[in-house]
Amino acid sequence: xxxxxxxxxxxxxxxxxxxxxxxxxxxxxxxxxxxxxxxxxxxxxxxxxxxxxxxxxxxxxxxxxxxxxxxxxxxxxxxxxxxxxxxxxxxxxxxxxxxxxxxxxxxxxxxxxxxxxxxxxxxxxxxxxxxxxxxxxxxxxxxxxxxxxxxxxxxxxxxxxxxxxxxxxxxxxxxxxxxxxxxxxxxxxxxxxxxxxxxxxxxxxxxxxxxxxxxxxxxxxxxxxxxxxxxxxxxxxxxxxxxxxxxxxxxxxxxxxxxxxxxxxxxxxxxxxxxxxxxxxxxxxxxxxxxxxxxxxxxxxxxxxxxxxxxxxxxxxxxxxxxxxxxxxxxxxxxxxxxxxxxxxxxxxxxxxxxxxxxxxxx
Amino acid sequence: xxxxxxxxxxxxxxxxxxxxxxxxxxxxxxxxxxxxxxxxxxxxxxxxxxxxxxxxxxxxxxxxxxxxxxxxxxxxxxxxxxxxxxxxxxxxxxxxxxxxxxxxxxxxxxxxxxxxxxxxxxxxxxxxxxxxxxxxxxxxxxxxxxxxxxxxxxxxxxxxxxxxxxxxxxxxxxxxxxxxxxxxxxxxxxxxxxxxxxxxxxxxxxxxxxxxxxxxxxxxxxxxxxxxxxxxxxxxxxxxxxxxxxxxxxxxxxxxxxxxxxxxxxxxxxxxxxxxxxxxxxxxxxxxxxxxxxxxxxxxxxxxxxxxxxxxxxxxxxxxxxxxxxxxxxxxxxxxxxxxxxxxxxxxxxxxxxxxxxxxxxxxxxxxxxxxxxxxxxxxxxxxxxxxxxxxxxxxxxxxxxxxxxxxxxxxxxxxxxxxxxx
Numbered sequence: 005x006x007x008x009x010x011x012x013x014x015x016x017x018x019x020x021x022x023x024x025x026x027x028x029x030x031x032x033x034x035x036x037x038x039x040x041x042x043x044x045x046x047x048x049x050x051x052x053x054x055x056x057x058x059x060x061x062x063x064x065x066x067x068x069x070x071x072x073x074x075x076x077x078x079x080x081x082x083x084x085x086x087x088x089x090x091x092x093x094x095x096x097x098x099x100x101x102x103x104x105x106x107x108x109x110x111x112x113x114x115x116x117x118x119x120x121x122x123x124x125x126x127x128x129x130x131x132x133x134x135x136x137x138x139x140x141x142x143x144x145x146x147x148x149x150x151x152x153x154x155x156x157x158x159x160x161x162x163x164x165x166x167x168x169x170x171x172x173x174x175x176x177x178x179x180x181x182x183x184x185x186x187x188x189x190x191x192x193x194x195x196x197x198x199x200x201x202x203x204x205x206x207x208x209x210x211x212x213x214x215x216x217x218x219x220x221x222x223x224x225x226x227x228x229x230x231x232x233x234x235x236x237x238x239x240x241x242x243x244x245x246x247x248x249x250x251x252x253x254x255x256x257x258x259x260x261x262x263x264x265x266x267x268x269x270x271x272x273x274x275x276x277x278x279x280x281x282x283x284x285x286x287x288x289x290x291x292x293x294x295x296x297x298x299x300x301x302x303x304x305x306x307x308x309x310x311x312x313x314x315x316x317x318x319x320x321x322x323x324x325x326x327x328x329x330x331x332x333x334x335x336x337x338x339x340x341x342x343x344x345x346x347x348x349x350x351x352x353x354x355x356x357x358x359x360x361x362x363x364x365x366x367x
Numbered sequence: 368x369x370x371x372x373x374x375x376x377x378x379x380x381x382x383x384x385x386x387x388x389x390x391x392x393x394x395x396x397x398x399x400x401x402x403x404x405x406x407x408x409x410x411x412x413x414x415x416x417x418x419x420x421x422x423x424x425x426x427x428x429x430x431x432x433x434x435x436x437x438x439x440x441x442x443x444x445x446x447x448x449x450x451x452x453x454x455x456x457x458x459x460x461x462x463x464x465x466x467x468x469x470x471x472x473x474x475x476x477x478x479x480x481x482x483x484x485x486x487x488x489x490x491x492x493x494x495x496x497x498x499x500x501x502x503x504x505x506x507x508x509x510x511x512x513x514x515x516x517x518x519x520x521x522x523x524x525x526x527x528x529x530x531x532x533x534x535x536x537x538x539x540x541x542x543x544x545x546x547x548x549x550x551x552x553x554x555x556x557x558x559x560x561x562x563x564x565x566x567x568x569x570x571x572x573x574x575x576x577x578x579x580x581x582x583x584x585x586x587x588x589x590x591x592x593x594x595x596x597x598x599x600x601x602x603x604x605x606x607x608x609x610x611x612x613x614x615x616x617x618x619x620x621x622x623x624x625x626x627x628x629x630x631x632x633x634x635x636x637x638x639x640x641x642x643x644x645x646x647x648x649x650x651x652x653x654x655x656x657x658x659x660x661x662x663x664x665x666x667x668x669x670x671x672x673x674x675x676x677x678x679x680x681x682x683x684x685x686x687x688x689x690x691x692x693x694x695x696x697x698x699x700x701x702x703x704x705x706x707x708x709x710x711x712x713x714x715x716x717x718x719x720x721x722x723x724x725x726x727x728x729x730x731x732x733x734x735x736x737x738x739x740x741x742x743x744x745x746x747x748x749x750x751x752x753x754x755x756x757x758x759x760x761x762x763x764x765x766x767x768x769x770x771x772x773x774x775x776x777x778x779x780x781x782x783x784x785x786x787x788x789x790x
Binding site: 084155156 | 689692695701708
């Protein structure tokens, strides 16, 4: 993993709080300068611990964390020069907005004139120029969020950490802020580590996403690869909507394999992390890649019989719940296009898919 | 909307005015709330508010002279106290008539005690004269002037009549003047003689020592509260028990323990002598003076400072400190600029509590204070239970109450009472 261009690097980092359980197990990660990387995972997966180790509030039990080529394990947080945005903003309630922003500059002994200039620029950057004399309690959640962002950026750090910064905002504001944050990060060329448990946020904002589970990075990839080519069944389940069929590998032939499902039917799949015939596997297919229009399938493609259980109208898409090979929660989605076929409950259909869309993953 | 076009008051569905309808629906709830608080309200009123008001009234009430000597008081109005001459026969006659009635009712000794607060000797003069005036017949035995002077030469002293005239008013400021080391004289309010002025000094000492005690409580309580709020659960619970332990011990026991510790043959002195830090003949005097009072009271009032501080510090989330450090602040800057300002409401609450408790404290100064370390409240207790000068005690208490309220008002102006939090 070692890479000379790496700006932030975790080398075999482990973390345990009680000496019995490893919260972070052998973490290796390397980020180039200017990257927007998201740590995504369920709660308790170790992503926040990693962020806190990088910020310096937790020490790594084992391994080395490097920042710009220097090991930082023994550098206290206040000397790391890392900007941080907290989940609950952590705006100091006894200071005005301008004083909040001025604080990181004051502790760096920056002169009053420069300080005021920088505070003004930072406030303008987040379109909060008129709010300098307010107290944080007088601001709405979205405004506090902007101030917290400005405060993390005002001292021009090269690395900014964000710990679920949009968790407390409503949906519309959250989407708007997602856009704002990515825009600022790219405009200023800051390296950003962003922690969230919201996969939409991770997919829309990041250059790369690290999916955490059980103290390990399960997959580190750009959003499109993560969604379309999950490397194991955890990632396939965690990112987006996913259909799972369980079975046993019957044969592997290069880029294709045949999977015998538990009810005896057979399907084609792309072997991802299965190794030999006889392995148990979970086959993953995205709902929008399932095809029930036979004309679009290969002539020799395996198909499955399915019964429509439910039809859900969602406006832009149609959603059907099917019973397939013993799985009653098999979802397919079709776009609400002029030529869309509407299935009705009780109808029997034959479904299939392209081999590359159906991934045979670990069981 | 139809409401907008409707003129006059809003109406409820059945046509009654909405306000009336709302008041009716809320009335029952208000009555029930009142009924629930009524017993406590009554209890507080009867056992707290009324006694305090009646006690405060004693500081100005002075009906005893005019009630016991009604005729004399009328005659005294004609007498010029500034003339330096004794009153005329009419007054002496009125006095004898009053006294005969008073002696029958055994009121004359009470009057003597009252006047004795103003001029010593009055009590025995009234008691002695009473016995002999009893034998005088006011109808037959006149003239009385020389007879009275014969009974007790005090009746021939102009000062005696001046004192009686000065304190004949039913509502007096005399007690309050006494409380601030002054006295009521025919010439108006005047300072007490030098050797009798102790109360102002005592007030000053009480305020000063209460401030020192509050200050030392802040210094000692702050680190403990910080630990309580920031240690892991188990350790902080243990520490909390240690903080509360003194609460479960009798106040007298704790104060007496300090006596054992601090006296000249006590634990501290013995240890210091044994270690050779202090010569045997130069043992430290650390009790029965201000030092002893400050030490013992700081210890006793400490929990009242720790608890409010702790409950405020507990509400300061750790992410503020983290945020400050991530912005480059050192530990000290983080504490001083971020943590400390947010803990001020706790200091404020604790200070008010400790200061007000200290200013009226009585038992501890009484036991460890000696003569130099006593507070104004010890003086009040003395006048209530020993000298029985309740009027003066009430005046002192009223002044103390006023001072506390004044300080509270200043505190509100300077710090703001909104900045006080108990949790």
